[in-house]
Amino acid sequence: MDNKKNPWLMLSFFFICLSLNNRLSLGADTISANQSLSGDQTIISNGGNFELGFFTPGNSSRSNYYIGMWYKKVSLKTIVWVANRETPVSDIGSSVLRISDGNLVLFIESQIPIWSTNLSPTSSGALEAVLQDDGNFVLRDGSNNSSKILWQSFDNxxxxxxxxxxxxxxxxxxxxxxxxxxxxxxxxxxxxxxxxxxxxxxxxxxxxxxxxxxxxxxxxxxxxxxxxxxxxxxxxxxxxxxxxxxxxxxxxxxxxxxxxxxxxxxxxxxxxxxxxxxxxxxxxxxxxxxxTQCEVHAFCGPFGICNQQSLPFCSCLKGFQATSSNSWKLSDFSAGCARKTSLQCGNDSLANGKRDKFWEMPNMKLPQNPQTVAFGSSSECESTCLNYCSCTAYIYGNHCSIYVGDLLNLQQLTSADTNGGTLYLKLAASELSDSPPSKKSMKLLLIIGITSVIVLCASISMCIWQRKMSKRKENRQINKRNQAHRMLHGESHVQELIDLGELKEEDEKGLDLPFYDLESIRVATGNFSDENKLGQGGYGPVYKGKLPSGQEIAVKRLSRVSGQGLKEFKNEVLLIAKLQHRNLVRLHGYCIEGSEKILLYEYMPNKSLDFSIFGWLLNLTPTILASMLC
Structure with a gap:
């Protein structure tokens, strides 16, 4: 059969040619002289530390692609080197990185070079580009294993x-x-x-x-x-x-x-x-x-002000707005701020407008390179800047100094910093109030303001008092109902303990506080969760809880290793109950169930509880408390 007329043989030859295509195999660390990199292909260093290929920076929605290198083993994609950082490509399918005329070159469609290693042209037959495991991308002579480096990213x-x-x-x-x-x-x-x-x-x-x-x-x-x-x-x-x-x-x-x-x-x-x-x-x-960020020169740009205590660090001066709002969103503040309203000085279209004024800015780190003016008084200094159209601000201390042109490196200092000065910023009159209020109007405004504050405070106090009284009345009614229920259960519980031989009949007289079952205490403390734990004493842990009525309590839970038994627990209940006083934390009830012995106290915020009770009262032995009562 004539091979030239065999279509299957021709098709096989075509696929063999395709298999010999010089496109790069994914995952290699080298671009050889007859290979190229494009699309989503990458090369990976031999040890797997770095990867190189096309990428899009940040969260940009633009179709800008760059040849770059990033960490392979870091989950957050972090770029460490960029080839064509000034000339992005828009189509990575038709863009290729390959060796040409002794250089590593990035071509876009139509074979136009947009980035190159820029070496003198040589034969490129034995050259290879290798991504090393230290992050150095090198172009070297691979002939005879010489590995001579001709270009490397470490130098660029x-x-x-x-x-x-x-x-x-x-x-x-x-x-x-x-x-x-x-x-x-x-x-x-x-x-x-x-x-x-x-x-x-x-x-x-x-x-x-x-x-x-x-x-x-x-x-x-x-x-x-x-x-x-x-x-x-x-x-x-x-x-x-x-x-x-x-x-x-x-x-x-x-x-x-x-x-x-x-x-x-x-x-x-x-x-x-x-x-x-x-x-x-x-x-x-x-x-x-x-x-500190505010030490960076011109970080906030012209007429921007840096504040180390705020985020973002940069903002615009009064009467100014961001020159490029999009750049500010990307944390690029270098373009600074521009005036919202033109000054009257030197502006013929505003010849009949109101004269410019000054905005006082105290406690500022002042811009560098002011121009000293030989005038003695503050009013003369102000007038000089007002009449000199290029003057944007002035300061007055031992002498008069003015600033001409853009203001850079402005920083708002804290009240604790004594190195600041006062800057007077020139603004269009419309950016400020028309005229300063008179002393009479200032006095009237002060009286109105004080009266309004007094009335407001009185109204708030009345509302708080009414709500407090209403809450007390509601709590009294709830407590009456709960007390009857608890005492009923408490009496039966004490009788049960007597029957079991754990208490004597005469002990029943002392346990006249409300009894709480263990399950209700678990609900109140979130099952004794660590989030509600207030502290730990020799007696055991203390938890914050809240009863169904909304009342907050401190729950003291006897530790099994504390050494105290039922008798000591009962004695403490009796003694603390006798100590009930308006200036002491109140004991609301108790719980004895199985191995659990628990006391319920009034909850005091702001450390009153652990300072007043746990620091001295709860750790006192019943013997000492008894001697105090005597």
Whole structure:
């Protein structure tokens, strides 16, 4: 038979060709020269620590995909490296990562490259890209088992510093390996905060917008950074510093290699050291620098105010609103706030409008770099800022100082902080009241306010008194009905104990308190649950309970190992009953059933019970109580 005319042979040949397709096998750790990665395919490091593939950051609803690396063994997907952080792709089905012309390249549809390792073109026949178990993604020469590394992600980090990687300064090229924060939780594009090794020093700095330095670790003394003294208590990280003619760098390892840990330049502007806790399924913050969020330069943006006591930390000044509400929802406050109403100063369209005014803001950490103005009085200082249209605020102390342009690094201090000052913020007149109230109107308002408070308090007191009296009347009626019922059951119960020989007939006279059955006490205390347990004494545990009438009680349960028997229990009931006094906690009843011996006291909140009774009264022996009565 002619093979060329055999359709089945041709079809078999077609499937053989498909089987030789150069797509990557799922789970491998290497992309070879004739392979590619696309769609939902991933590669996994040999030890299973890391995984690399396409991902979508955060909870974004946008179809933005990135090539990135994350922990394989951490249940909360945590990205540690991103390739195309500035140029996402929208279709991972037509996007591929492969080796081309000696580089690792990400192509989108139409074979357009959008990210590359950027090496000089060479033959790519023997090259391979390998995801190592330490989180380093390398492009290396695989010919003759040379394993020469041509490019590695450790030299091109994004926002995460992994153990074993370098944070370095190249002494020859004068270039830094920097950690740069994400823009926000849903956008891995470079943000405005970066951590880098300072040139010609052994210290780290955090910079804002590539220029403004706002935190310094201090020099390395061989064990710690001098301005980070809490490193002395470090039991996770082992840092080391190397400096030579080619480079200066820090690296770190973990004392316990089984710990999963990382250092991150966070979008908050803080450098954070985190460790994964499998028991809580969360990243535990080990240390952050700067120590407080409000120390981060311009964290709340122009005309934003930082408050360390509130969440979120940032809010807008009076008369201002968030420039980008969507960014604020993603904890990106860098755009700050904008005026709601334009100022009258310098605005021709408001020439006939009311003059701008000032809003007093006490106890503020003041912005940096004010301009000193040579005027003596506070009114002259105010007038200067009012007439200078670029002036946005002023302060007045020993001298007059004004601020021109955006206000940055404003912070609301607590009343305990004495380092604050008063800032006078310029606002449009419509943002403030038209005129300050007169002394006469202020006095009238004060009188009206005080009178209203007195009337309100009196009304509330009357309502409380009426409800209290009504409740007392209702409780008296309920108690009368319950007392008859309890006494009836109590008499029969005591007689039963006499018949059994556990009590003498003369003891019956002393047990004239209400008897409660064990089941009702179990219901009142939630079956003696730990949530209702008030404390523990030598007598035994004490529980909080509530009777069906709503009355709260303290239930004292005799411990079987307390050493007290029925006789001692009965003596205590008699003695405490004789001590009934308005200034002492009242004994409401008792229970003797099987091995259970229980006393029911009036419940006193705010520690009155355990302080007044359990601290001294309940632990007194019957002999001492008897002597007190005498």
């Amino acid at each position: 980090p994004t926002h995460t510093w992994l153990p074993g990687a370098k944070m370095a300064y190249n002494n020859r090229t004068k270039q830094n390996i920097r950690l740069i924060s994400w823009k926000n939780f849903e956008d891995p594009a470079p943000g405005i905060f970066a951590l880098e090794l300072q040139q010609n020093t052994s210290s780290y700095v955090i910079v804002y917008d590539k220029s403004q330095l706002y935190w310094n670790s201090g020099p390395w003394d061989g064990k710690i950074f001098s301005w980070v003294p809490e490193m002395r208590a470090n039991y996770i990280y082992n840092y080391s510093y190397v400096s030579n003619e080619n480079e200066s760098y820090f690296t770190y390892s973990l004392y316990n290699p089984s710990i999963i840990s990382r250092v991150v330049m966070d979008i908050s502007g803080q450098i954070q050291q985190l460790s994964w806790l499998e028991s809580t399924k969360q990243w535990n913050l080990f240390r952050s620098q700067p120590r």
